[in-house]
Amino acid sequence: MTMRQQGSADLAAPRRRSAGLRLVLLVIGSLLFAGFFALGTWQVQRLQWKLALIERVNERVHAAPVDAPAVADWPQVSAERDEYRHVRLSGVYALDATARVQASTELG
Template sequence: MTFPDAGQGRRPRAAHVAFVAAACVLAFIFAGLGIWQMQRRAWKLDLIARVEARIHAPPAAAPGPAEWGRISAATDEYRRVALQGRYLPGPETLTMAVTERGPGFWVLAAFRTDAGFTVLVNRGFLPEGRRGPDERRKVVGQAASLTGLLRLSEPG
């Protein structure tokens, strides 16, 4: 009659416990990621609904400096605004970007409103090979009436 070695019975049980513990940890991680994805989806759907409602609304007068402290992303971001004024002399800022049109630059220019305050206007996208000043329409000093979307400063 042979008896199994006492040490052999313990190894499979320790491996089984380790496997069950690892499976439980992974299940908690995946459950947490699933919950996070559902919360993120709800946030995204809310953002899309707010943007859609705001971009199709009639434009309102652009808020002036007295109102800037009360502007928030929840109530004002992507709001359609209208303003009149002139582009200021000085260099435009080219901000590198990659869009569905490929690599290029957003052209940002200072705009002085008839109400007396200055805003930064995104004049549009230039493909990478067209960043020279001759590629942009000259607008400095010209009277302009603009309608656009209010965007807030991006952190970082």
């Protein structure tokens, strides 16, 4: 074999990666896989939560109004139970007790 043939044979032969490089690539690949798997799992859980939220809001928005809770029941009112719930109120408008006010903010 001549020197020229030996040089071209070296170029054609694939180089083997060292065991250390293979280990590093395996660790990086495993970490990426675990990270993407965790993100995918989180997205599926978030989707389930979002669908349940949409269902709860639709159910409460389209439900018939209920009587407003009495003052004694106010401590039991919570966002989980009463969010988006329509309530029914009745009363008398006290025109003589009205006052004109002007909104003011920090900007004037």
